[in-house]
Amino acid sequence: MKTRKVYIKTFGCQMNEHDSERMLGIFCSKGFFEVEEPKDADVIVFNTCAIRQKAEHKFFSSLGRVKHLKRKNPNLKIIVAGCIAQLRGEKIFNFAPYVDYVIGPDNINYLTEILNGKISNKVLISENPEIAKINLPVLRKNLVKAWVNIIYGCNNFCSYCIVPYTRGRERSRPSESIINEIKILAEQGYKEVTLLGQNVNSYRDGDIDFPELLKRINEIEGIERIRFITSHPKDLSKKLINTMMSCEKICEHIHLPLQAGSDKILKLMNRKYTYEEYLEKIMWLRQLIPNISITSDIIVGFPQETDEDFNKTIDALKEIQFDGIFAFKFSSRPGTAAAKLDGHLPEEVKAFRLAEVLKLQDEITEIKNKFLEGSIQEILIEGKDEEGFTIGRTRTNKVVKIIKDLAPGKIIKVKIIKGHRHSLEGEII
Ligand code: 5AD
Ligand code: SF4
16 A cells, blocks of 8 residues: 555544544554545544444444545545444445455554555454553644553443443553553653543552552653543442542542432443442542542433433432533443343433433533632643633643633643633633
């Protein structure tokens, strides 16, 4: 292949965003540069998401839109990567015979061979436990904060979730290579790292568990802030909370997906905790880290969710008072246990419940943000928004807008002068 321009479109979560940074790293090491429009590219990559049907639809319509480019440029290569690649494999060719390669998340290292023209296989989706050990080049666009993979895959099999099928079994990355990567990031001037994994709490490399890994990262000079996503409530230990408390760089924020407030639904979801057990962990967190912000994921309209079950989710939101949530309508995914359950709910019921949840949480978030008015917060400057405001983020992961030009990477103290529904306004003190 003698092509030089690549277009990458990423769907889905931070894990995918980071995989795109790694794919871009490989492309750049082969002399490619990135372009903004598919029509300008010699290689088009779709890094896809399968978590909900909507994400899958979005990808297939984007894929349909580049078909004509292949007619204009027969040398154009189209690569489908990510979770839909893993899930659908060669069936993608039935829908779109103009696709050239299908590469699952564990096989992105083979991009090098593809670009060298050394691979004839068009579908690369086999198990590749080695991916956790391979250090791929990464091209990061953000110069202040960086994502760092620590654990791949998931063993939990929550009944609604496609991830264990698309990203395979849990594999922890060797701690030495994580630490080395973060040391290099610190030397390059990065201030913040976010450790990535489907369930970071399960991290283990010999004697090094997740709290121990955090302690070691906390010692890396130059890194000022450490974050991590995502934590599974069943694995959130007192040891981790104590570590969060004792390591000054670990930010006071945790994303802890609750999913539902009803024990019946939690059981059907195979989440392995009850609402009371979840609440107890929230209590530990708030007792030991008083200013902690807690965010969550909620699914509404899971099969067999009655009004009474749904009201338990509403009650949970009122009781816990999350700082923010991501809420989703249940989407049936092929091959998952939930897809086979009886009692799937009509779309209107799901839509109604989603609107209820979002409305309630908006009110809670707004009250919480108003409560911060007058407080002093430390923010890390990340850049500017579309309106030209300088944007920073508190340690609790809240966005603060300020009217002053400041270089990304600076950490400053601001006074919050206004709390809005989705952001805060601050002024430098
Ligand atoms: N339907 C709706 N939401 C889902 N999630 C995962 N699978 C599904 C599904 N089938 C949500 C969960 C998870 C988040 C990343 O996406 O809330 O925490
Ligand atoms: Fe999916 Fe559950 Fe694993 Fe999260 S923990 S990726 S929701 S199976």
